[in-house]
Amino acid sequence: xxxxxxxxxxxxxxxxxxxxxxxxxxxxxxxxxxxxxxxxxxxxxxxxxxxxxxxxxxxxxxxxxxxxxxxxxxxxxxxxxxxxxxxxxxxxxxxxxxxxxxxxxxxxxxxxxxxxxxxxxxxxxxxxxxxxxxxxxxxxxxxxxxxxxxxxxxxxxxxxxxxxxxxxxxxxxxxxxxxxxxxxxxxxxxxxxxxxxxxxxxxxxx
Numbered sequence: 001x002x003x004x005x006x007x008x009x010x011x012x013x014x015x016x017x018x019x020x021x022x023x024x025x026x027x028x029x030x031x032x033x034x035x036x037x038x039x040x041x042x043x044x045x046x047x048x049x050x051x052x053x054x055x056x057x058x059x060x061x062x063x064x065x066x067x068x069x070x071x072x073x074x075x076x077x078x079x080x081x082x083x084x085x086x087x088x089x090x091x092x093x094x095x096x097x098x099x100x101x102x103x104x105x106x107x108x109x110x111x112x113x114x115x116x117x118x119x120x121x122x123x124x125x126x127x128x129x130x131x132x133x134x135x136x137x138x139x140x141x142x143x144x145x146x147x148x149x150x151x152x153x154x155x156x157x158x159x160x161x162x163x164x165x166x167x168x169x170x171x172x173x174x175x176x177x178x179x180x181x182x183x184x185x186x187x188x189x190x191x192x193x194x195x196x197x198x199x200x201x202x203x204x205x206x
Contacts, residue, residue, distance in 0.1 A: 011187065012094075012141035013132035015125035019148055026106055026149040026165045028078050042069040043076040043110065054082050054103075060185035061103060067192040068107055074114070074124075074199040078165065079106040084177050095139045097173035101180040103188070108149060108165045115163040121146045124198060125166060131194040140187035143169040 018024070029039035040048050042065060049055050055062040061082055069076050082103035092100065109115045125144040132142050149165040170191055172184025 011132055011135040011138045011190070013129040013135070013144075014142070015122075015129045015144040015146070017122070017146045019146070024147055024167075026078060026108075026147065028108060028149060028151050028165075030079065039078055041076070042066075052080065054080055058082055058103075058185075060188045061105075064105065064188045064192045067196060068105070070196075072196050072199060072203070074110055074202050075107040075166070075195060076110050077105055077107050080104065084180070088173075092141070092171075092173065095173040097139060097180065098175045099177060099180050100171050100173045101177065101184040102169065102171040103184065104170075105168045106165055107168060108151075108163075112151075112161065115149070115151060115165075116161060118146070118164055121164045121166060127198050128191070128194055131197065132191060135187075135190050138183060138186060138190075139173040140183050140190075141169075141171045141173075142187065142191055145169070 029041075031038035040051055042049060046066065046069060049062060049065060052062075052065070055065055061080065065077050065080065067073065080103065082101070084099065084101050086099045088095075088097065088100065109120065114120045125146055128144055129142065145167040147165055147167060149163050151161040151163055153161050168191065170184060170187050172180045172182065172187055174180035174183055
């Protein structure tokens with residue numbers, strides 16, 4: 001893989017915590033107001049991957065969702081989106097790029113004890129950022145955000161379990177959309193592999 005010297009920088013990786021009253025909160029399962037968009041449990045039904053429009057259009061996202069919902073992962077996905085933008089922030093100017101391609105994936109721990117533990121989420125976010133900060137030079141960035149979540153425990157919606165979730169933002173940067181999307185796809189594979197690496201340390205042996 002060749003990367004021009006002007007864009008060859010270590011992949012940026014960081015994490016943050018957003019638990020304020022005005023910060024996003026994820027409900028699992030969720031559905032849009034119109035009902036045409038909803039939570040799809042890819043952990044239990046991986047064959048439904050094709051029902052996610054973004055996954056049909058973007059093979060790198062489909063691969064990422066497949067990895068995170070596999071039994072080799074301690075996470076499962078809840079929501080995602082991807083987009084192209086020519087808006088470059090002051091912090092992103094270090095990449096010397098004209099545009100970016102980005103995505104977010106909301107992910108939750110599979111087991112209930114981990115879902116309700118803030119320390120578990122913070123440790124995972126820290127570990128992921130640390131692993132990715134060692135990635136090869138790449139005009140890309142990862143931001144992991146720990147946020148609050150509500151988990152439906154029964155179908156009556158009477159009892160809701162309070163917990164947390166991770167939003168994984170991944171961006172690739174370039175002078176053209178094709179370059180930005182290509183670097184984003186590489187970064188998505190690196191992030192997916194890092195999540196499986198961390199999961200291997202947490203899953204029970206055998």
